Amino acid sequence: MSSYVPFAFGVFCILTAPPFIGIPFPTRRAADYYASKNDWLSSLSGRRESPTQAGYLGAVMRVLLGLGLSSPQYRRVSCVFMLAVVGPGTVFAVRDGKPLLPQFGMLAAIAACWIIRS
Template structure:
């Protein structure tokens, strides 16, 4: 099972890193993604109580994605990164539900994290 775990976690890590781009306004893979993340950055700015601007919130989100992605690619830090990311996403899911935000991205991320953790433990 280890090869499947490695392939899945590396793919997840690469996707995490690539998904940092729309956080900072790069329309990748489509303009719709950058629009979604621009709205998410404004929302995260509001959640910070104004301590972060939308741009700063975007860079914080992008930094977290790059860090998690890098740690998922590097096997010794993989489980810790998945658990930390899982905690962040669970909290974000609860807040998104409360604020009636789109839930599909939340469930997708939680499912991907769960799959990577499951394969890592098998």
């Protein structure tokens, strides 16, 4: 039973990749949210990467992390890497007044995977 939680979260990560690149899945609102997030991420990098590049990087990371979470041998390193990205991202989101619900959702999912890992 406990191995289903990280696997389900891995699938969730993979399914959340399309909005990063502008595909309106599951809704147009999700794609709009990530377009705004990609612009913000681009600004955090000092505009060294474009919002489009930030979106593709985010999508690739979500797919790779989803695959890692779905695989027992890579689950721990995937959780640590995701925490290393989401943790500072939460601090930046607080600093810049961005919506925190997505950040807290990811942190809660990481914690659930870490606690229930198999």
